[in-house]
Amino acid sequence: xxxxxxxxxxxxxxxxxxxxxxxxxxxxxxxxxxxxxxxxxxxxxxxxxxxxxxxxxxxxxxxxxxxxxxxxxxxxxxxxxxxxxxxxxxxxxxxxxxxxxxxxxxxxxxxxxxxxxxxxxxxxxxxxxxxxxxxxxxxxxxxxxxxxxxxxxxxxxxxxxxxxxxxxxxxxxxxxxxxxxxxxxxxxxxxxxxxxxxxxxxxxxxxxxxxxxxxxxxxxxxxxxxxxxxxxxxxxxxxxxxxxxxxxxxxxxxxxxxxxxxxxxxxxxxxxxxxxxxxxxxxxxxxxxxxxxxxxxxxxxxxxxxxxxxxxxxxxxxxxxxxxxxxxxxxxxxxxxxxxxxxxxxxxxxxxxxxxxxxxxxxxxxxxxxxxxxxxxxxxxxxxxxxxxxxxxxxxxxxxxxxxxxxxxxxxxxxxxxxxxxxxxxxxxxxxxxxxxxxxxxxxxxxxxxxxxxxxxxxxxxxxxxxx
Amino acid sequence: xxxxxxxxxxxxxxxxxxxxxxxxxxxxxxxxxxxxxxxxxxxxxxxxxxxxxxxxxxxxxxxxxxxxxxxxxxxxxxxxxxxxxxxxxxxxxxxxxxxxxxxxxxxxxxxxxxxxxxxxxxxxxxxxxxxxxxxxxxxxxxxxxxxxxxxxxxxxxxxxxxxxxxxxxxxxxxxxxxxxxxxxxxxxxxxxxxxx
Numbered sequence: 001x002x003x004x005x006x007x008x009x010x011x012x013x014x015x016x017x018x019x020x021x022x023x024x025x026x027x028x029x030x031x032x033x034x035x036x037x038x039x040x041x042x043x044x045x046x047x048x049x050x051x052x053x054x055x056x057x058x059x060x061x062x063x064x065x066x067x068x069x070x071x072x073x074x075x076x077x078x079x080x081x082x083x084x085x086x087x088x089x090x091x092x093x094x095x096x097x098x099x100x101x102x103x104x105x106x107x108x109x110x111x112x113x114x115x116x117x118x119x120x121x122x123x124x125x126x127x128x129x130x131x132x133x134x135x136x137x138x139x140x141x142x143x144x145x146x147x148x149x150x151x152x153x154x155x156x157x158x159x160x161x162x163x164x165x166x167x168x169x170x171x172x173x174x175x176x177x178x179x180x181x182x183x184x185x186x187x188x189x190x191x192x193x194x195x196x197x198x199x200x201x202x203x204x205x206x207x208x209x210x211x212x213x214x215x216x217x218x219x220x221x222x223x224x225x226x227x228x229x230x231x232x233x234x235x236x237x238x239x240x241x242x243x244x245x246x247x248x249x250x251x252x253x254x255x256x257x258x259x260x261x262x263x264x265x266x267x268x269x270x271x272x273x274x275x276x277x278x279x280x281x282x283x284x285x286x287x288x289x290x291x292x293x294x295x296x297x298x299x300x301x302x303x304x305x306x307x308x309x310x311x312x313x314x315x316x317x318x319x320x321x322x323x324x325x326x327x328x329x330x331x332x333x334x335x336x337x338x339x340x341x342x343x344x345x346x347x348x349x350x351x352x353x354x355x356x357x358x359x360x361x362x363x364x365x366x367x368x369x370x371x372x373x374x375x376x377x378x379x380x381x382x383x384x385x386x387x388x389x390x391x392x393x394x395x396x397x398x399x400x401x402x403x404x405x406x407x408x409x410x411x412x413x414x415x416x417x418x419x420x421x422x423x424x425x426x427x428x429x430x431x432x433x434x435x436x437x438x439x440x441x442x443x444x445x446x447x448x449x450x451x452x453x454x455x456x457x458x459x460x461x462x463x464x465x466x467x468x
Numbered sequence: 469x470x471x472x473x474x475x476x477x478x479x480x481x482x483x484x485x486x487x488x489x490x491x492x493x494x495x496x497x498x499x500x501x502x503x504x505x506x507x508x509x510x511x512x513x514x515x516x517x518x519x520x521x522x523x524x525x526x527x528x529x530x531x532x533x534x535x536x537x538x539x540x541x542x543x544x545x546x547x548x549x550x551x552x553x554x555x556x557x558x559x560x561x562x563x564x565x566x567x568x569x570x571x572x573x574x575x576x577x578x579x580x581x582x583x584x585x586x587x588x589x590x591x592x593x594x595x596x597x598x599x600x601x602x603x604x605x606x607x608x609x610x611x612x613x614x615x616x617x618x619x620x621x622x623x624x625x626x627x628x629x630x631x632x633x634x635x636x637x638x639x640x641x642x643x644x645x646x647x648x649x650x651x652x653x654x655x656x657x658x659x660x661x662x663x664x
Contacts, residue, residue, distance in 0.1 A: 016660040017653065022635025025653065027660055037552065039503040050651070054661070065501065079501035086503045130551040130575060144575055146553035148582035148645070156650040158657055162633070164574075194488060195545040198574055228548065230574055294488050294548070313596075314543050318487040411497040411550075420520070432492040432549060434515045 003271040006235050007166055007201050010141045010266070014124045016158060023162040028057070029123040031153045032109045033096070035062040035083040036413070037128030041151035042090045052094040052154045059118060060091050061099040063108045064129075065413045068376055068403035071101050080414065094154075107379020107405045110134040110347035114218065115381050117247025121236035121263040126153060131347045131429065133224040136233035137217035138240055139266045141201070143231040164230045165199050165275040168268075170206035173282035178463040180357075181216035182349060182427070182446035184208065185223040186288035186298045192278065194296030198228030200276065203268060208282035209234060214243040215353040222348045223429050226295035235267040287461050290431045290444040291334050293322040297431070299334065301449060301461040307331045325433055326441050327421075334443075334459045341424035342373045342454045343436070344400075344447055346410035349427035350378030352385045354447040358400075359391040361451040361462070367399035368457025374416065375400045376408040400454070412437045425453045471584030473643040477566055477612040478622070480537035483602045484529055489542055490549035491576060495558045497550075508554055509561030530562075534606045538565045541598050541610075545569075547576025556580050566612050568619065570595045581636050582646065588612060588619055594628045597621065614641055 004012075016025040038060075045051065052058065065080045075081035084101065091098040099105045105112050110131055113119040121139035126132060130144035145159065152159045171184060189196075202224050209217070217234050224232030241260055244250045251259040290298045291305050299305065305323070307330045308316050323330060344350070344358050355377065367373050375395055377383040383405055386392050392402055409416040410428035412435070418424040420439025427450050431442040443459070452462035499511040516528050524531040540559065546569040547555065556579045559567065565585060570592040572580075580587040590598075601608045601621055609622040614637060620627035632640075639645065650657070 016657055019635050022633050025650065025657070027657070027664075029664075036500050040505045040553075043504060048647070053654075064497075077501075082503055083501060128551060128553075130549065144551035146551055146556075146575060146579035146582060148553060148579065148647075152647050152650055155647055156654060156657055157661065158650055160635075160646040160649065161578075194548060195571060195573070198545070198571070225549075225575075228545070228573060294490065314485045314487055317485070318543065321486070411492075413497045413500065430490075430492070430549060432490045434496055435492050438496070438515055438520060 003269050003273065005166055005268045005272045005274065006139065006203055006233060006266055007141065010122055010124065011163055019160070023160040025158050026161040027124065027158050028126050028153050030118060030125045031058040032113055032125070032127035032132070033058055033060045033150065034064055034109050034127070034129065035087040036064040037147050038090065038150055039083060039086045040147050041154055044151050045154060050155055052096065053157050055095045057157060058154065059097050059099070059113070060087060061106055061109050061112055062087050062101055064407045064411065066101055066406040067414050068406050068408050068416055071404045077414070104380055107381065108347045108350060108407055110222065111350060111378030111382065114138065114214070115379060117244050117250035120244065120250065120259070121240060121266050126159065130225045131222050133229070133231040134218050134222040134347055136221040136224065136231050137214060139233055139236035139263065141231060141233065144225065164201040167197055167200040167202045167229070167276040168274040169202055169204050170277070170279045171204070171208040171282055172206040172279070173208055175208055175282050175285065178448060179285055179287060180446040180448055181212050181219045183285055183288045185220045186290065186295070186444060187285045188280065189223065189227045189295050190288065190298035191280070192227055194226060194294040195228045196296070197224065200229050202229045202232040204232055204234050205268070210237065213353060214239060215351045218351070219348055223295065226429060236263045287446060287449050287463065289334060289425070289449060289459065291326060291328055293325055293431055293433050295429065295431060295444060297322065298444070301445070301459065302335055304333045305330055335461065337459045338370060338423070339425050339453050339458060340370065340372065340422040341418050342371055342450045343376070343409045343424055343426040343428060344450055345374070345376030345378065345408050346428035347378065347407070348429040349447050350376060350382065352382050354427065355382065355386050355391055356389070358447045358451045359394045361448060362398040362400070362455060363394045365398055365455045367454045370457045371454050373400040373454045374403060374409060376403045377405050379405050398454070409436050411435060412440070418442070425450050425459070471643050471645065474565065474584060474586055474614055474640045476614065477538060478609055479539050480607060481539035481541050481568070481598070481602055481610050482529055482535045482537055483599050484540060484542045485599050487543040488545045488548055491547055491552050491555040492549055494547070494555040495552065500552060500554050505557050507561065508558035509563070512558040512562045535602070538563060539568060539610055539612065540564045541568045541595065541602065543569065544571040544592065546572055548573040551575045551579070553579045553583070556583055556585050560585050568595070568598065581640070584640060584643065586612065586614060586640060588630045590619060590628050590630060597626060
């Protein structure tokens, strides 16, 4: 058998043509669009006098910029309203499937794609959003693109893309109780840095990865971009097939059997060579949290902020600037620090399993007085399940405020902003300066850690608060 | 859309030695609400450039009249994070035509090439030389020669080669974009799609 990787198999099957001394003309199976990165692409199509080549391969939803309250009313912010209206106009004009605000399948694009079964193994998937890597959890090649590339896909169903190098990250062993997939990915990024996988496409493998649910796998692939990778993917298996079976857009009947037979071939062959490999032990991973202004600046919740020993020049200056922004000092522990906000949501951790785990842990407790707690479901479907399962009631009794689906405080394009100087422990994916609002101080963590922080009001290791 | 041709650029440069400059710093999300590609330069590095009242922060390099030019020399891992092409639109709209760094994030680099801003990757040692030269004399000029793939510090004559694939180089020097290329091969794409 040929010694090829999963990534090679899918990539090579989508190359229309390799340009000599240039990129590949790369065919795209599914294209997701949202209101923020698509309007200029449509505008340019119009200027060129061309249309959308294959509307059935594009699916749209407004998510980045939508309010998370009163979604049944007209959007108050004029510019946000214009972007959403423009998306509606463009979808109507070019006959593109739109899951509009308030409709049954509205939500964050990376939540609804898998939920509807649009995302499938072996596909190539792009979207004008860097967290498109999420879809790689299904054994797809999925990555974020810029608006010029959105235009290319709309116009030609292809983009020009150079093939990335290949990295494999293997996590073997069994995770300790209280340790989640979010901790795995924060641990990996802390180990290899926020730029450690730039130029690579990552395959996640190993027994700890295989043991994860689809939703937990999505959390890992989602944050591949936070170490610079174009994307991350996980070989499809029974967990993947069980998740997809019966989903609205998944193949049915004989088509399903045929699809599964193909999907089963989508794995890296024994002996295949990667450009770079890392192997980690699941037993070494504990609840993680970030203390700085890039996702590589992460430590164990019970750990201490690194000192500047061994740093020099612009590296040291940048590091101290980051800590100054956060209001932290080198060498100090983070545990016990007071927090102002918690945010549960985003394409990283806004799925039903995330909400279930938070609800299960805060049940019967009250949030601390100093905490404002926001919980934003990733989609209408997640919101509906949270109501039906009684999770909303538990969370509201604990003092959480439930909002309507959208990207919300992950990037704070709408009104969901953390005030300047305030600390937010967040299940989202980026802790950049001002990411959650100008001057906001973000610390990334798992939904369990966020639940623990909500109850104690301080940075807390979830294993120390909750039993079982 | 076709963009400006890029061959040889000779200019003073703005130094920004900060590392890991992410696209949220280049253009914060709250300024992504436009539906057209105009006016992004006003909000380039918004929160580093202005305080909450909108007053310029004197210690930020874009507010320092000493430095100007069409080249931005930045610290390593420039453009990480979000795929927002708006970050490159903001740099372009402000007047930058070339960004120099010892390390770029992938999507940002692609976005640059797609709208005609040249990303030039140099060694960390050469980056240090550029920073030192610009700080010592802000009028120092840098020459970017795309056909020869050379970046040169004109004050000392020191230079370094940089990589770019032939296809993208050809696009940049002629002002072509990828869509022109793709539209010209639409029958090949159709044949490929039919076989899927």
